[in-house]
Amino acid sequence: MEHYNIEGHADLARDPRTNAIVNVNALDYRHYTVSRNAKKSRNERVDSMEQDLASLKGEIGEIKSLLRELVNGKLILLMLLLTFRG
Secondary structure (H helix, E strand, C coil): CCCCEEEEEEEEEEEECCEEEEEECCCHHHHHHHHHHHHHHHHHHHHHHHHHHHHHHHHHHHHHHHHHHHHHHHHHHHEEEEEEEE
16 A cells, blocks of 8 residues: 655555545554553453453352341241240
């Protein structure tokens, strides 16, 4: 693709088809893509950790509920035993 150099800016050129100014420095572009991919990876990791945390919160809530049921069941059984003993 043909580009027209911009005077005084070795890393910039004009695209004749779109008239856009583009950066033609390959090293800058490579730094950009590496940075973009690293940010995407970090965001995906954070999203995964948030999902894991939400899942753990749900599981802890379920465990607490089961423990309450267990304790309430034992208390009822204890009350019944005490009632029949007396």
